[in-house]
Amino acid sequence: MEIDFKAIKVIGFDADDTLWVNETYFREAEERFAELLEPYETKNKIDQELFKMVMKNLDLYGYGIKGFMLSMIESALELSNNEIPQTTLAKLLKIGKEMIAKPVVVLEGVEDVLKKLNGNYRLIVLTKGDLLDQERKLVRSNLSDYFHHVEVLSDKKEKNYQDLLAHLEISTKEFLMIGNSLKSDVLPLVHIGASAVHVPFHTTWKHEQVTAPKKTSGYITVQKLTDILAYL
Template identity: 70%
Template sequence: MEVDFGNIKVIGFDADDTLWVNETYFRDTEEEFANLLEGYETKNKIDQELFKMEIKNLDLYGYGIKGFVLSMIESALDLSNNQVSQKTISGILDLGKKMLTQPVELLDDVTKVLEALNGKYRLIVLTKGDLLDQERKLEKSGLSNYFHHVEVLSDKKEENYQHLLDHLQINVNEFLMIGNSLKSDVLPLLNIGAKAVHVPFHTTWQHEEVKTEEGEYDYLKIGKLSEILEYLP
């Protein structure tokens, strides 16, 4: 896809699965959660019910690990008809704490890309999730100094992006967003007149999956983050 980035002055980066590994830990935890509840249901049923619970609770808990843990506990109660043991509930809490203390694993060439862009563009982070957890990951990543601004959004819809760009006095025609989710990092930006680059991660949460026809939207898709350097002036 030919996209002109000649007028870009500000670049926004998604964080989870764009700068560092995230979704892999959720999938691993789902496996461990299913093992904890194997006496009540099949793994497939447990996975389905947990996903339904997460979606039901999004408006209450938002995105992030803490909401995920609460949804696991509620799912465990439902799947067991309120018979799940205190030991299993404690095990679920331990799974959440394990996720919250995972080391931050940067994706390939992230530092190289930020070094190359630093000083040429204003760089910001636009992510969603739990504020405390995202602040922790950013601090542990060692990337803080590259960014002029960091924003943890409750959601990534058109109105969220537009409000933030207005607040930061960023011209939408001069803004480029880079992320791994078509639904959250690409399509909303295109719909408000900004540019976007899709860098798929090998694992995507069901809620972030969206189908588009080839050529339907004008964005750049690259295989790895470092390829963006070939397209930016």
């Protein structure tokens, strides 16, 4: 199935690493975490155990900085056999708070694209993560006025998209999703009969990494967000 761009009426945008920088801050936090835990394990082991802890806690805390912060603390306790000093735990909390306070850096070309599409399409934000943090970032980005609707999902699986599109009375044939993750922003949409545009970001979280299917149609990959204007 090729994308019928003329049929598109509603465009959904992922937020983190599609509209603004996000994953870079998590990688920086992981480096700082490894430095603090150096007395107890090797960096490779620390990285592996933190990732395992985040995955174990995902169903409990969901996506976002707060869950990541709690996983850092729990992982530190395990790696240190509960001997981690309180001062180090305080530093881990500080890392999380500093992540939340990071400036929102809008990616190049984002506002130009939104300006040109606004008025011709219904634009919505479909993201996952912590509700308060995502709402805060949207306000700081100064992009709120371009969007008709903002939805923070608990996850981005086929049923999440199906339920939301049904709730918003959006036909899959008229919907296009734009995002940096094949796993979360592209393949689930293609599987339910919608269309998608993949805009890769230079850093991708391990949990979001998948191999691009060889024969799947219904989506295209562009190198930068402004490239979509050639199709819309």
